[in-house]
Amino acid sequence: MGIRIEGLNKDYFSEGKRIRALADVDLTIPAKQIFTLLGPSGCGKTTLLRCIVGLETPDSGEIAIGGETVWSSKKGIFVPPEKRGLNMVFQTYAIWPHMNVFNNVAYPLQTRKEPKKDIIEKVKKTLRFVQLEGFENRPATKLSGGQQQRVALARALVAEPKVILFDEPLSNLDAKLREETRKELRDFLTELKITAVYVTHDRIEALALSDAIAVMKAGSIIEIGSPKKIYFNSDHQFVADFIGRANLIEGKVRAVDDSYAVIDSGIGAITCPKSPDTLLGNTVSICIRPEFIKVMENDTRESRNIFRGKVDSLVFVGEAYEGDIIIGATRLFTKIESTFAMSAGDEVTLFFDPDHCFVLSK
Amino acid sequence: MNRTLNTRAALTPSLIVIVGFLTVCPVVMLIIGSFSEGLGAFGSFTLEKYTLAYTDPAFAGIIINTVIFTIGSAFVATGLALFLAYLNTRTNIPFKFLFRIISIIPMMIPHILFSVSWVLLLNPSNGMINLLLQEIFFLEGSPFNIYTLQGMIMVEGLLDLPIAYLILAPAMASFDVSFEESSKVCGASNLRTLTRVTLPVLRPAILASFILVIVRSLASFAVPSVIGMPGRIYVLATHIYRIVATGFAADYGMAAAVGMSALAASITLIYLYRYLTSESEKYVTISSRGYKPSVIDLKNARYPLFVIVGILSFILIVLPVLVLFYTSLVPYSMVPSAKAFSMMSWRHWIEVLKDPISLLSLRNSVFLGIVGASLGVTLSVFVAYVIVKIRTRASGFLESLSFLSFSFPGIVVGVGFMWFFVQTPLYATIWALLIGYIATYLPYGIRPLTSAFVQIHSHLEESSRVCGGGTLYTLRRIVIPLLIPGVVSGWILMATMFVRELTLSVVLSRPGTEVLAVQIFRFAEDGLWGQLSALGIIMIFISTTLVIIASLIGARLMKVETVSQ
Numbered sequence: 060m061g062i063r064i065e066g067l068n069k070d071y072f073s074e075g076k077r078i079r080a081l082a083d084v085d086l087t088i089p090a091k092q093i094f095t096l097l098g099p100s101g102c103g104k105t106t107l108l109r110c111i112v113g114l115e116t117p118d119s120g121e122i123a124i125g126g127e128t129v130w131s132s133k134k135g136i137f138v139p140p141e142k143r144g145l146n147m148v149f150q151t152y153a154i155w156p157h158m159n160v161f162n163n164v165a166y167p168l169q170t171r172k173e174p175k176k177d178i179i180e181k182v183k184k185t186l187r188f189v190q191l192e193g194f195e196n197r198p199a200t201k202l203s204g205g206q207q208q209r210v211a212l213a214r215a216l217v218a219e220p221k222v223i224l225f226d227e228p229l230s231n232l233d234a235k236l237r238e239e240t241r242k243e244l245r246d247f248l249t250e251l252k253i254t255a256v257y258v259t260h261d262r263i264e265a266l267a268l269s270d271a272i273a274v275m276k277a278g279s280i281i282e283i284g285s286p287k288k289i290y291f292n293s294d295h296q297f298v299a300d301f302i303g304r305a306n307l308i309e310g311k312v313r314a315v316d317d318s319y320a321v322i323d324s325g326i327g328a329i330t331c332p333k334s335p336d337t338l339l340g341n342t343v344s345i346c347i348r349p350e351f352i353k354v355m356e357n358d359t360r361e362s363r364n365i366f367r368g369k370v371d372s373l374v375f376v377g378e379a380y381e382g383d384i385i386i387g388a389t390r391l392f393t394k395i396e397s398t399f400a401m402s403a404g405d406e407v408t409l410f411f412d413p414d415h416c417f418v419l420s421k
Numbered sequence: 422m423n424r425t426l427n428t429r430a431a432l433t434p435s436l437i438v439i440v441g442f443l444t445v446c447p448v449v450m451l452i453i454g455s456f457s458e459g460l461g462a463f464g465s466f467t468l469e470k471y472t473l474a475y476t477d478p479a480f481a482g483i484i485i486n487t488v489i490f491t492i493g494s495a496f497v498a499t500g501l502a503l504f505l506a507y508l509n510t511r512t513n514i515p516f517k518f519l520f521r522i523i524s525i526i527p528m529m530i531p532h533i534l535f536s537v538s539w540v541l542l543l544n545p546s547n548g549m550i551n552l553l554l555q556e557i558f559f560l561e562g563s564p565f566n567i568y569t570l571q572g573m574i575m576v577e578g579l580l581d582l583p584i585a586y587l588i589l590a591p592a593m594a595s596f597d598v599s600f601e602e603s604s605k606v607c608g609a610s611n612l613r614t615l616t617r618v619t620l621p622v623l624r625p626a627i628l629a630s631f632i633l634v635i636v637r638s639l640a641s642f643a644v645p646s647v648i649g650m651p652g653r654i655y656v657l658a659t660h661i662y663r664i665v666a667t668g669f670a671a672d673y674g675m676a677a678a679v680g681m682s683a684l685a686a687s688i689t690l691i692y693l694y695r696y697l698t699s700e701s702e703k704y705v706t707i708s709s710r711g712y713k714p715s716v717i718d719l720k721n722a723r724y725p726l727f728v729i730v731g732i733l734s735f736i737l738i739v740l741p742v743l744v745l746f747y748t749s750l751v752p753y754s755m756v757p758s759a760k761a762f763s764m765m766s767w768r769h770w771i772e773v774l775k776d777p778i779s780l781l782s783l784r785n786s787v788f789l790g791i792v793g794a795s796l797g798v799t800l801s802v803f804v805a806y807v808i809v810k811i812r813t814r815a816s817g818f819l820e821s822l823s824f825l826s827f828s829f830p831g832i833v834v835g836v837g838f839m840w841f842f843v844q845t846p847l848y849a850t851i852w853a854l855l856i857g858y859i860a861t862y863l864p865y866g867i868r869p870l871t872s873a874f875v876q877i878h879s880h881l882e883e884s885s886r887v888c889g890g891g892t893l894y895t896l897r898r899i900v901i902p903l904l905i906p907g908v909v910s911g912w913i914l915m916a917t918m919f920v921r922e923l924t925l926s927v928v929l930s931r932p933g934t935e936v937l938a939v940q941i942f943r944f945a946e947d948g949l950w951g952q953l954s955a956l957g958i959i960m961i962f963i964s965t966t967l968v969i970i971a972s973l974i975g976a977r978l979m980k981v982e983t984v985s986q
Contacts, residue, residue: 114883140886141894153884157902166898170889214888 447837497578568652873907
């Protein structure tokens with residue numbers, strides 16, 4: 060069941076100042092996909108989610124879930140959250156401390172007054188699905204963080220909602236558990252083939268979980284695309300920078316052929332894939348991710364994108380060196396295999412594949 | 422949607438009106454009253470009552486007594502509390518659970534009964550300890566006389582010990598030990614470290630406790646009336662009482678004029694207390710690092726010091742109840758002996774249970790306890806909801822308004838309400854007492870409920886909505902069950918306060934609206950110690966019963982949810 064959002068606006072007033080939480084957001088979330096809203100804190104992603112679920116009212120615009128309009132300022136429609144047929148996993152999990160696991164999970168069914176026998180059956184099935192079999196009588200307060208998270212998921216799934224929404228559900232877990240839970244969640248959601256809207260500020264979470272990512276900034280959606288598109292070929296500097304460490308180099312387009320463009324920059328001539336912006340004479344920004352910059356031992360067969368630079372600093376972080384390499388007046392941030400023998404002050408040869416850099420449109 | 426917005430919008434102002442009336446009305450009426458000629462004669466503005474009140478030759482003496490009494494009590498309570506808090510948090514004294522008991526149980530014993538038990542022990546004519554010492558040492562006169570300022574200070578100090586302890590113990594426990602450790606590294610002894618480092622760093626907490634005890638003893642009526650008045654030692658509270666309740670004509674105008682200075686002093690002190698407690702948070706004495714304070718080994722002093730603590734808890738908790746129970750059974754004051762035990766009977770109990778006024782006061786107090794606490798808690802639920810969940814400037818105003826009555830001495834509030842009720846048909850009805858009680862003790866209901874609301878994270882309600890629960894369903898299954906612990910403790914606090922209420926009641930209670938504490942006070946005035954003790958034990962019994970019933974109901978209501986599968 061897809062979600063359609065049109066012209067959504069929402070302002071906040073804080074200390075006399077007007078803050079635009081949502082600025083004319085248009086968005087279509089396709090059915091049966093994991094769709095992620097990614098952005099820095101305060102970008103409006105949680106507000107958007109809360110508007111979809113009905114816990115917050117936008118100032119203007121329209122929201123439709125699976126063809127049914129649930130909010131419209133023009134038509135004066137407001138469907139309260141309990142009638143939208145969605146469910147949500149909260150950042151705090153919102154597990155009710157005065158109930159046991161059974162009642163927490165059974166709650167959505169109890170609100171619909173389903174027969175007791177069915178409720179017991181469905182709760183059992185859902186708890187098995189999230190691997191909490193036999194936890195029915197455990198008080199909610201006697202659960203670990205990871206277990207609470209799974210109870211919250213079970214509660215969201217049990218009534219088979221049209222759409223399930225996640226508000227940074229992993230941010231309260233410690234790093235190791237977060238990684239494991241992320242994988243589990245991915246498995247659960249792919250198995251269910253359910254429409255999921257996922258809010259996070261964690262780029263790795265977004266890349267690992269999503270079918271599509273919408274990157275938000277200051278109340279607007281900047282770019283939408285698959286994780287690979289966003290990572291390898293984002294159009295916007297903000298997105299390229301936010302989704303991972305990036306070296307941004309400006310230059311002028313010198314030549315263009317069928318598939319590549321050559322750009323004159325501070326570090327020399329860079330060959331990169333052609334894009335609508337690489338018109339002769341245009342000034343463009345090129346994005347190169349640190350992990351794609353390689354240090355070459357000696358001269359290779361490669362003729363494109365070979366540069367000489369000096370190692371300015373080198374930090375050993377375990378799986379790699381994080382090195383700053385200076386070419387002319389440009390500083391490149393690189394990630395180099397930690398087995399590579401080199402030290403600060405060395406002259407090195409750098410290379411990156413023309414297909415691994417891309418031109419930003421703005 | 423619009424309707425819920427409207428009810429929400431109307432909630433804050435209507436609560437401001439109700440709470441504003443309850444807290445501000447007595448003060449405004451007090452001010453108006455102090456400038457009027459007499460109850461019911463508001464019309465003409467006059468300064469006569471102020472002249473009368475403040476040119477009274479006895480007034481200077483009353484002020485001096487008040488100052489000595491309040492500051493003396495503050496020294497006793499804070500000093501003892503420091504001693505106990507230090508022993509508990511910083512040393513290896515045995516049986517630490519006793520300290521928790523000391524800090525909570527004395528609040529359960531009504532102040533008037535505590536004062537009476539000391540009168541029974543130490544009064545010069547037939548106090549039990551006096552009689553005992555006379556017998557043992559063949560003394561001519563009584564070695565102790567409770568009816569003195571020292572006696573008042575000692576009893577009031579003991580009564581205020583719990584509140585001082587509750588301020589000092591947390592401060593002592595969260596104290597950054599590195600201050601002390603560095604002092605010891607510099608070669609200072611334990612004692613020197615205590616006096617040169619520990620106490621100065623704790624100064625804000627000590628001052629806060631000191632001031633709060635002064636405020637409490639300024640408002641105290643039980644000790645000054647039961648112990649001070651027989652010795653003709655008057656402080657502001659008893660002076661006001663004397664003006665309205667004894668003599669030929671009660672002068673509520675003059676009482677209001679005197680009350681103004683008690684009110685002013687109290688408000689100033691509370692303001693100072695607030696300033697000090699906010700100031701103390703600025704000192705970086707409290708470290709968030711989770712290490713335990715180093716424990717000082719008391720070595721040989723361990724058990725002797727424990728004996729002192731044991732004696733203190735005996736004096737605070739066991740002795741008053743024991744003395745009262747004993748006195749209720751013997752025909753007249755006598756030292757426990759074989760003869761005394763042979764003469765024991767239920768005579769006083771039977772007399773009390775046959776006395777129509779005692780029975781009436783019993784009924785009134787139970788009514789006020791149950792109905793008053795229920796209404797008070799209901800109001801508190803709404804006020805706490807607005808304070809915690811609707812965070813606007815108006816709700817902030819409501820918050821300060823609702824805690825205002827903390828700083829009003831009860832007897833002054835009583836006089837203020839008197840000026841109000843006399844204009845209404847509520848005068849001399851039980852409802853006047855009910856309104857007065859709720860106004861004075863509202864903070865006791867709001868405190869536990871605000872913390873209950875704080876615990877209900879908005880996500881808990883929201884997730885219920887998302888799960889398909891409507892507003893009412895969410896209220897029934899999520900909000901109310903989570904509120905129950907707060908409601909129960911608020912109800913218990915209010916009900917026990919109401920059952921024992923004395924200060925406000927001595928002013929507002931009229932024939933027909935007697936309450937337990939006032940009846941006990943009358944017995945004390947008449948020296949009917951046996952009946953007093955019997956009624957006192959009944960009072961403690963009723964409080965305890967209410968506490969138990971409320972806890973049981975609370976436990977029952979909370980259980981429903983986890984069992985119903």
